[in-house]
Amino acid sequence: MSIPPGEPVSSEGAVAENDPGGLRVLFTDIGPEDQISLETLCPRSWRVHFQSDTQLDVGDGAAPLAQVLCVFVRTPVTRKLLQHMPAVRLVATRSAGVDHIDLAACRESGIAVVHVPDYGAATVAEHTFTLLLGLARHLCEARSRVLQGGFSYRGLTGFELQGKVLGIVGCGRIGAHVARIALGFGMKVLSFDPQSQPKAANSLSIDFVGWSELLERSDILSLHVPLTPETHHLLDDSAFARVKPGVVLLNTARGALIDEEALLRALDRGTVAAAGLDVLEHEGGAAPEAPMGCGGLGCDRGWGASHPLLRHPRVLATPHVGFNTREAVARILQKTVDNIAAWQAGQPLHRVA
Structure with missing residues (x-):
């Protein structure tokens, strides 16, 4: 299934209505080098926003509009946080572990969760x-x-x-x-x-x-x-x-x-x-x-x-x-982008919720 460039999607990849923009993806805990890599890896149709802090700034204008939240292990995805992000339909973590994510809250809100089970x-x-x-x-x-x-x-x-x-x-x-x-x-x-x-x-x-x-x-x-x-x-x-x-x-x-x-x-x-x-x-x-x-x-x-x-x-x-080698980080970023793209296409990979 292919999604026309610039079209947002629902939690299972269906094209959302009444939104002329591309998929809105918010990355947290992103350093300068990783941001450069992700800017190259992400499709041009995505509307990508980066926050360097581990603690998500819900006051940032990008947070309540984001359809995809991409985090690392130091950003807790809590029920309270998700309440401030009503548009989120996917949480993609750049890690194998998911204990920093409230999976029950995601399930209740119909939010998919994907991870990177084998990066290094x-x-x-x-x-x-x-x-x-x-x-x-x-x-x-x-x-x-x-x-x-x-x-x-x-x-x-x-x-x-x-x-x-x-x-x-x-x-x-x-x-x-x-x-x-x-x-x-x-x-x-x-x-x-x-x-x-x-x-x-x-x-x-x-x-x-x-x-x-x-x-x-x-x-x-x-x-x-x-x-x-x-x-x-x-x-x-x-x-x-x-x-x-x-x-x-x-x-x-x-x-x-x-x-x-x-x-x-x-x-x-x-x-x-x-x-x-x-x-x-x-x-x-x-x-x-x-x-x-x-x-x-x-x-x-x-x-x-x-x-x-x-x-x-x-x-x-x-x-x-332990995760932090050039090779492993490159795989993590590539597989994370692949996970988001697969979910956008309605064929989610490495889904845990």
């Missing part, structure tokens, strides 16, 4: 190992020592990955790629996944085990599941009480998979030897170049350089950059 398994998996290797060889402390003019290796003894047991929680595209890298390091890979043996992992040398066995046997635990009511605070005091003492924890998925107060207690006890975190439960809606703070997403605590988890000497934290 290699990208996120490689960042997972960036964190792991950084922890294994004390890279941050070593660099700091060198910058201060010290070249002593005392206190920087690391550990090998070869022979260690890596426990993967969620063995989908990303988890399976983490497993491939781990096998290359000579590690043994275990996985717990509610779907038992996902297709992506069928050909790999992975032992699928129960949740308790995974916690008890893993030297390193890596999280790769979506955030749902069932996985919220998956790692809490009860789970940390069952882990193998001295486990290393990695999270490049969603911050709220971990009860962070429980993680602090486990770190202080030594139950968790170290943690590599690319995501936090209360990341907020701060712009990428701004200090981490309470910018939204329910942030009500003092997240920032003073927070004890981020200051902990055995935590290596990065600001949700």
